[in-house]
Amino acid sequence: MTTLLLVFFTTTQLFALTSLALLVSGRAVHVNTCRSYCGNITIDYPFALRSGCGHPGFRDLLFCMNDVLMFHITSGSYRVLDIDYAYQALTLDDPHMSTCESIVLGGKGNGFAIEHWRAPYLNPAADNVFMLLGCSAQSPLFQGFPSKHLPCRNVSGMGCEEYYWCSAWGVFGPKKLGSGTGPPECCAVPFEAIKAINLTRLECEGYSSAYSLAPLREIGPGGWSYGIRVRYSVQGNEFCRACEATGGACGYGSDGVRELCLCGSSNSTSNCDSVKSSSSKVGRSLANTLAGILGCIVTWRKMHQT
Ligand SMILES: *[C@@H]1O[C@H](CO)[C@@H](O)[C@H](O)[C@H]1NC(C)=O
Ligand SMILES: *[C@@H]1O[C@H](CO)[C@@H](O)[C@H](O)[C@H]1NC(C)=O
Ligand SMILES: *[C@@H]1O[C@H](CO)[C@@H](O)[C@H](O)[C@H]1NC(C)=O
Ligand SMILES: *[C@@H]1O[C@H](CO)[C@@H](O)[C@H](O)[C@H]1NC(C)=O
Numbered sequence: 001m002t003t004l005l006l007v008f009f010t011t012t013q014l015f016a017l018t019s020l021a022l023l024v025s026g027r028a029v030h031v032n033t034c035r036s037y038c039g040n041i042t043i044d045y046p047f048a049l050r051s052g053c054g055h056p057g058f059r060d061l062l063f064c065m066n067d068v069l070m071f072h073i074t075s076g077s078y079r080v081l082d083i084d085y086a087y088q089a090l091t092l093d094d095p096h097m098s099t100c101e102s103i104v105l106g107g108k109g110n111g112f113a114i115e116h117w118r119a120p121y122l123n124p125a126a127d128n129v130f131m132l133l134g135c136s137a138q139s140p141l142f143q144g145f146p147s148k149h150l151p152c153r154n155v156s157g158m159g160c161e162e163y164y165w166c167s168a169w170g171v172f173g174p175k176k177l178g179s180g181t182g183p184p185e186c187c188a189v190p191f192e193a194i195k196a197i198n199l200t201r202l203e204c205e206g207y208s209s210a211y212s213l214a215p216l217r218e219i220g221p222g223g224w225s226y227g228i229r230v231r232y233s234v235q236g237n238e239f240c241r242a243c244e245a246t247g248g249a250c251g252y253g254s255d256g257v258r259e260l261c262l263c264g265s266s267n268s269t270s271n272c273d274s275v276k277s278s279s280s281k282v283g284r285s286l287a288n289t290l291a292g293i294l295g296c297i298v299t300w301r302k303m304h305q306t
Helices: 002-025 238-245 272-305
Strands: 036-038 041-043 062-065 068-073 076-084 089-093 122-124 129-133 186-190 206-211 228-232 249-252 259-263 266-268
Touching: 036 062, 041 076, 206 228, 238 249, 238 259, 259 272, 266 272
Parallel strands: none
Antiparallel strands: 036 041, 062 068, 068 076, 076 089, 089 228, 122 228, 129 186, 129 206, 249 259, 259 266
């Protein structure tokens, strides 16, 4: 009976010890505390919903409200339709943007203008066309150019000539088209040409934005995708790769600048191995001590049994 008890006792102790040793020496697997979802959209590096997570260039950018992902910048809030991590692009929708079905005037649209400090990280794609509608003759668009129509042009085969074929124009019609006086009803520009789509500053009544992922020639404006295609980029991604490779989640410090590797119970300015090597040293010596004590107990009991 005593033998049986002793065997049971030492077995449980050994089991506890083994678990402890495994826990301490083995590479702990952290759950990535920064990855999340909003509706059916995965939010992953460099984006995050939690403050302190993701890349600092994308901080305070995305918000999830009732499973709707919102993108917030200087010019306003947009709904995020998609995040394409492979092509590093986001697709945004502005409800006050004109499409092929409807034209929204009255200057209600957001346009697109981004904080200066975010410009290195986010920019509308080069093949995204912005079509400015009903701009005044005094608009900066038509000033300072040798020919007043100069900045207006097709972007990746998308432009106003095609856009005029949309059913939405059935109601308004490009009134001044070809009249030779006054500005055109629509002026298409790439973002790069004017750096900010600010309807107030440009004195425009509305705008549309389109991009196309498929070859364009045949489909026409009814087949364009309406929305703002934004490319994002993260310079020096090595920090995050090293952090994630050691089981960490990429984040940043309270200064909103310094990158941090979030390693569960602690943070590191490099990666989680630097955190673990010090903590596991402590753990290993603790495990050794415990093993020593257990060994003594077992020996002591064995001696008293005989
Ligand atoms: C999310 O779901 C909507 C329909 O509910 C679908 O149109 C959209 O493509 C989905 N987005 C992703 C990223 O799966
Ligand atoms: C680690 O950094 C994150 C993000 O800055 C912060 O929320 C968290 O409190 C930090 N944890 C520790 C243990 O310092
Ligand atoms: C747009 O331009 C107006 C007038 O110049 C300015 O007051 C406003 O702050 C600008 N908006 C953005 C988002 O830059
Ligand atoms: C580009 O613009 C011109 C007029 O400026 C138009 O005739 C032409 O059809 C447009 N589209 C393409 C795909 O070039």
